[in-house]
Amino acid sequence: MLAMDQGMVEEWLSEFKTLPDSAVPTYAASLKDKGALVPALYKVIRENYSDLLEPVCHQLFEFYRSGEPQLQRFTLQFLPELLWSLLSVSAARDPHTSGCIEALLLGIYNLEIVDKDGQSKVLSFTVPSLSKPSVYHEPSAIGSIALTEGALANHGLSRVVYSGPHLQRxxxxxxxxFDVLTFLLLCYNAALSYMTAPSLQSLCQFSSRVCICGYPRQQMRRYKGISTRLTVTSEFLVQLITGIHYALCNGEVELGSKALDDVLYRAQLELFPEALLVGNAIKSSLHGAALKNNNKEGARSIQVEITPTSSRISRNAVTSLSIRGHRWKRHGETEKLIEKQLSLNSKPESTDKAGTLQPSATLISRFHLHRSCYGSC
Known part of the structure; x- marks a missing residue:
């Protein structure tokens, strides 16, 4: 580690301790202007035997415990690198070098599983119903569903999935x-929109390393890290895929594609259906122009195709305007017929075949009566 980077980290460690509580929000907003600080902290985390590792972990925990959202997000951006340091040290069976990292991760976990009053939190997630349209799909495109009694009973209902309460560790x-690490990744994914490009790159690299260590693909990738196979769970891989999906759609196409392939490779070896389902669905949705239009400096957005709706109204559509127009047309034809009869009966009086007198005033009165009835309608 360079002396310049070490001096910058030491200055960062000392300046927060002297801050009053009222100056914490201003200090948190100023951290984004220190562009060289984040790479220096990454170097400290990667060097397991660095003397600065323990004070840095303690400082990051103080950031998270402060409750300031910007300081919490600043700590979360290093989470993928911290997780890799923990797993790699655990695989090397050298726990003495990871004690401060374990304390930091357990501290974040124990803070997140309780609310402000210290009560265990229960997280809820609403699964939307496919019977209602969204920006991702239209019900008509899915196909017709048999209107059974069970389908009608569940029509329009939303499913709510609960997570928790979680035990303190x-x-x-x-x-x-992996229960703790999966929950920490869930917290990280909840703040994905605030993560920087180095953090997303670290997530993709971490995903690839965890999934290929100890397998033949490690030699193909020429990765010279640890060669011990790391145990993973299906839920852990699903959380990794969620973060990789965001990285793929926000500029990290090369690293994200490689990481997604590695996670699917491991999911196939472990026969994890959940990870395979989510990963293959994301991989299928990213074919085509979505990946071609994104570059390294691409816009941080996710492209969604929406089926265009026709603006032309069907000729058979029944609306209030069509009913009104139809009424005007019908009564207009009736008026023309009456006017034609008036022209044929232009004489003051006329006699029909039965000899009955039919004065023209009767027709005129009928015409006015019809117009008055139409006006009341």
């Missing part, structure tokens, strides 16, 4: 490690 074990 004091240390990492083989049984709870």
């Amino acid at each position: 004091e240390t990492f074990t083989a049984q709870n490690r």
Whole structure:
């Protein structure tokens, strides 16, 4: 680590300790202007034997415990690198170098599973109903569904999925490690829109390393890191795919595509149906112009194709305007017929075959009566 980077990190460690509480929001907003600080902190995290690792982890935990959203997001951007440091050290069976990282991750986890009053939180996620249109689909494009009694009962209903309450953890074990890491990735994905490009790159690299270590693809990628196979879970891979999807659609096409292939490679080896379903669905949706239009400096957005709707109204559509026009047309034809009869009966009086007198005034009165009835309609 360069002396310049070390001096910058040491200055960052000292300046926060002297800040009053009223100056914390201003300080949090100024962190984004320190462009050289983030790469220096990445170097500290990657060097497991650095003397600055423990104070840096303590500072990041103080940031997260402060409750300031910008400081919390500043800490979360290093989460993929912290997770990789933890897993790589655990695989090397050298736990003494990862004690501060374990404390930081467990501290963030224990803060997130409770609310402000210290009560366990239960997270809820609403799964939208496919019977209602959205920007992603139209019900008519899915196909007709048989109108059974069960389908009618579930029509328009939204499914709510709950997560929690989660248990507090004091240390990492083989049984709870990936439960904690999966929840931490869930917190990271909730703030994906605030993550910087280096953080998204770190996420993609972390995903590839975790999935290919100890497998033949590691030699194909010429990755010289640890060669021990790391245990993963299906839920953990699904959270990785969620972050990779965002990175793919926001400029990190090369790293994101490689990471997605590696995660699917591992999911096939482990036979994880959830990860395979989500990963293959994302991979299918990204074929075509969506990837071609994105470049390294591409816009941070997700492209969605929406089926265009026709602006032409059907000729058979029944609306209030069509009914009114039809009424005007009908009564107009009636008026023309009466006027024609008046022209034929222009004489003051006329006699029909039965000899009955039919004065023209009767027809005129009928015409006015018809107009008055139409006006009342």
